[in-house]
Every structure is written in C-alpha cells, then in structure tokens.
Amino acid sequence: MVKKTDLGPILEGHPFFDGMDEGARKLIVGCAKNAVFHDDDMVYKEGAAADTFYLIRHGSIALEVHTPAREPLVIETLSNGEILGWSWLVPPYRCRFDARAIGVVRAIAIDAKCLRGKCEKDHSLGYQFYKQFLPVISSRLGAARLQMIDMYGDPIAYAQKTQAVEKDTLPAKPTPGKVKKAKGKKS
Amino acid sequence: MTQAQVKYAGTAVADPMTPVLFEVGKIKRELSDTFTLELISQSGNPFSFKPGQFTMLYQFGVGEVPISISGDPLNPSKLTHTIRAVGKVTEAMMRLKKGDMVGVRGPFGTNWPVEAAEGSDVVIITGGVGLAPLRPAIYHLLANRKRYGNICIYYGARTPEDILFRKQLEKWRGRFDLKVEVTVDRALAGWNGRVGVVTKLLDLGGFDADQTVAMVCGPEVMMRFSVRALNELGVRNDSIYVSMERNMKCAVGFCGHCQYGSAFVCKDGPVFPFSDLEEIFDVREL
Ligand SMILES: Cc1cc2nc3c(=O)[nH]c(=O)nc-3n(C[C@H](O)[C@H](O)[C@H](O)COP(=O)(O)OP(=O)(O)OC[C@H]3O[C@@H](n4cnc5c(N)ncnc54)[C@H](O)[C@@H]3O)c2cc1C
Ligand code: FES
Helix, strand or coil: CEECCCCHHHHHHCHHHCCCCHHHHHHHHCCEEEEEECCCCEEECCCCECCEEEEEEEEEEEEEECCCCCCCEEEEEECCCCEECCHHHCCCCECCCEEEEEEEEEEEEEEHHHHHHHHHHCHHHHHHHHHHHHHHHHHHHHHHHHHHCCCCCCHHHHHHHHCCCCHHHCCCCCCCCCCCCCCCCCC | CCHHHCCCCCCCCCCCCCCEEEEEEEEEEEECCEEEEEEEECCCCCCCCCCCCEEEEEECCCEEEEEEECCCCCCCCCEEEEEECCCHHHHHHHCCCCCCEEEEEEEECCCCCCCCCCCCEEEEEEEHHHHHHHHHHHHHHHHCHHHCCCEEEEEEECCHHHCCCHHHHHHHHCCCCCEEEEEECCEECCCCCEECCHHHHHHHCCCCHHHEEEEEECCHHHHHHHHHHHHHHCCCHHHEEEECCCCCCCCCCCCCCCEECCEEHHHHCCEEEHHHHCCCCCCCCC
16 A cells, blocks of 8 residues: 655655765655555565565565475565665566565655656766665675575585585495495406 | 683683593484583582683594583583584484483683673674574673673574574563574575574664674674674674684694684684684685
8 A cells, every 4th residue: 555645754764865965865755655565465576567666664575586386485584774676777677576565564665667767867866876776786685695605504515515625525425235346356 | 812812710620631421411402403412510510611612522432522512601500512413423412312421521712702891782693503602691691781781682594494592582582671683594485584694684783883892603604794794884803703613622722623823713712802813714724
C-alpha cells in the first residue's frame, strides 16, 4: 500500500541522503511516496520492471532466489536505513531477485523511472546519484563474495576452496576392496 | 606488555608438560559436528582460568589438541570445552561418554582484555565456533556489567542450523543492557532473522568507536574483514583483539610448532592486540 505525505523531513533523516545536496534531495521528494508492506508481501518479483526502489525506514526485507522444486533461498536481508533495489540504474532495468517483507515494513518508495528521466536531463544530478549508489553496490558485492567463500563451512572443503589444497594432501579416506594389483606379478 | 598478555593470578601450572586426569561429567551435542564437554577434575582442585585461555586436551591413545575454555571463569569447579569435530582427535572426542577419562594440561596463553576494557564500550564480533572462546569473556562482562559502557555481541553463522549456543544467545538478546545481533550467510525462506555477512552487523553501531575495545574470534578470513570494518568505523588496531590458531605441540614456547612471525601463539597468544599483528596478518606464508 502506498501513501502520499510530506516526505521532505523523512528523506532528510535517511542515511542514504547523508552528504547529498539539498537541491538534489528536493528533486527526489517529487518522485517519493510512503509505502507499507505486511508480513510475507512481495515487494517485487524477479524479472519485473525495476521502476521503483525503496528506502527502508523500519522492518526487514528478504532478497530471495527461486529455483524450481526447491525452497526459496534467502541471500540477504535488508533493514532500517538500507536501500532496496539498484537494478533501476542498469539496463535492462529488471529486478534480479524476489523481495519479500518480513513482518511489517515501512519504506519510502521512489519512482525510479521518473528519477531516471530527471538524471538523463540533469547530468550533475545523475552523477550525484551514482555517487550515492556506488558505495552501496560495492559493499553488497564485497559481502556477497565473503558469503560465497563459505568461511564457517567444513574446514577441508574450505581449505580446498580457498587455499587450492591438493586433494592428496588431505587426510585420505579408506577405500576398502580397491587395492590395485601390481602389473606382472601374480598374487 | 599489553593487557592481553597479563596472565591471570592463580592460573600457574604446576607441571605444564604432564596431563592431569579429568573425568567427562557431561557431553552435550550443540550442532551436528560440535559438542561441549564438561570435565571434572579427579584431584578435586578448582580449575582457575582467564577468559580466552586454552588447554591441551589429551584423548588417550589418539592425540592431544589445543582447545579454548568455553565455560564460566567464575565457576572453576567445571572445565568446559566446546569442540568442532574436524579430524582425528576431535572426531574421537565426539565419541567420548560420561565417565570417560581425558588428560588436561594448562591453562595456557593470554586472555581477552576484560580488565583493560573497563570503562569502555565492548564489541564482540564472532563467527561459527569462534563464539566458544569468547563465551568466558561474555560471562565476565555480564557478571561485572556496571563496569562497562555499551556491550554489543555480533555473531555470524553459516545457516540458522549452525548457530552455536542458540538458546543462550536468545536469552542474552532479551536483556535490556546488551545488544545482541545474529546473522547467517544463507537461509531458506521462513527464517525471520538476518541474512548477510557478520561485518554488516557493525553498521548497526551501538558503540562509540573512540571508546571501544573490540574482541574478534572466528575463521581468519572473517577476522581480517572484521578488523577492516572496525578500522573503517574508527576503531584503532590497539583496541582490537583477535584470537589466533596455529598447530601446537608443547603449548609452553619450547617446540616452535606454533610460531607466527616472531611470536609463539601458545605463549604470546592466542589473544593478541591486532596492533602487534598488523605487519604479519596479511602475510599468506605465515
Ligand atoms: C589456541 C587454540 C584454541 C583452539 N580452540 C578451539 C576450540 O575452542 N574449539 C575447537 O573446536 N577447536 C579449537 N581449536 C582448533 C583445534 O585445536 C583443532 O581443530 C584440532 O587441533 C584439530 O585436530 P584433529 O586431530 O581433530 O584434526 P586434524 O586431523 O589435525 O585436522 C583435520 C583437518 O582439519 C583442519 N583443521 C585442523 N585444525 C583446524 C582449525 N583450527 N581450523 C580449521 N581447520 C582446521 C586440518 O587442516 C585438516 O584438514 C583451537 C586451536 C588453537 C590453536
Ligand atoms: S606449541 Fe610449542 S612453542 Fe608453541
């Protein structure tokens, strides 16, 4: 459910706007609306047009990947003060994951299509936006890489993955009944 | 000498090379590969230790391994260890039963700077089984709660099923004078907690970087990124403490097995101020 109110002061208090100049902030207010999601509401679905992004004020949103015949996997949760959605900045402007509310979520929905238009017209505004978003994208990428290395996982698998440990330097697993007969010798 | 290197009064070891007999009083399966042993001294003497110290635990006929003490330092009648079965000795230990005997040497090594941290905020960042060596420090902080500023415990695990001491974390989370946040690297839909790397929890703040002592324990890669994130928030390296692991044999600085740069982890560590390690921490060959 999306509501319209005076969002200027709310936007000012959101960490995303730290360091952004007032003119740019005012322009964004014109593209912003209040949004409330209830537990389990889909905020958006993978593949949908990325025409909105969200500044989360309260609550948590799970980013999920769906694979056929398996339960959805949560790859990240975002909460108070964070931003949901940056696919609106990158063609083909499609959402990359599902986003689902965990409990009640209050957010500010920003019309990204409208903002894209404004950035196209005013490149200095566009530059400011990319400057605000790049650190977000970069820290998400860093976090995703750390998650990928599975640092708390099975130490043997971990050693193989991170230190390129040769298989035969790891403790051998016994394989009964698979002893090779030496060539040319009769037993 | 830094605070972490001050040995706890009363932890002197009579003969550090001779194992003392302890009986397994209780064994509790924590996770599929992790268990807690409660050991009772056959001599009846209390086992005093400082948070962060470790013992050499001997499984007769199999081998000896360094394991941090995970119990309450205020209750020295029990010696508690939380162990992840990763190989020959630790897997054999997972098969121990109530009444079995093990050998114990120690306690050894430096401790978490719980006294030096008095008057400061304390942030604990830990992952996986790394919570076990920090649990005695948490017991100490809570028993002396009024001596500290804000206390934050930030814990990361692989999945919700891998959260160590889950009930205890939930209990601590219910306190008004403690900030406890848990995150997992991955989860199935239905998990209502956080998903993301442990370093992200630092963005939640809850401590004053200038006045904070940080204690970090987990896989080395996790500690590396945690230190980086703490630095970015303004926490200095001499206020960050990490617990290191290296292969050990003697545990008293004789054999050189645990050498790490110019230090021996068994006697100069395992708890080091990060400022002592910053030159060597990123050296891959060490
Ligand atoms: C000071 C100190 C405190 C420790 N505290 C604890 C503790 O509280 N709880 C606990 O479970 N463990 C702790 N450890 C680690 C523990 O000592 C080792 O897991 C143990 O020695 C492994 O012995 P093993 O014979 O079972 O395995 P091994 O047969 O020696 O090793 C099997 C496999 O596990 C890998 N491995 C061995 N040690 C580690 C390790 N530390 N981390 C990741 N992979 C490893 C090896 O590379 C090998 O591939 C501590 C280590 C030190 C130095
Ligand atoms: S284990 Fe022998 S010197 Fe450290």
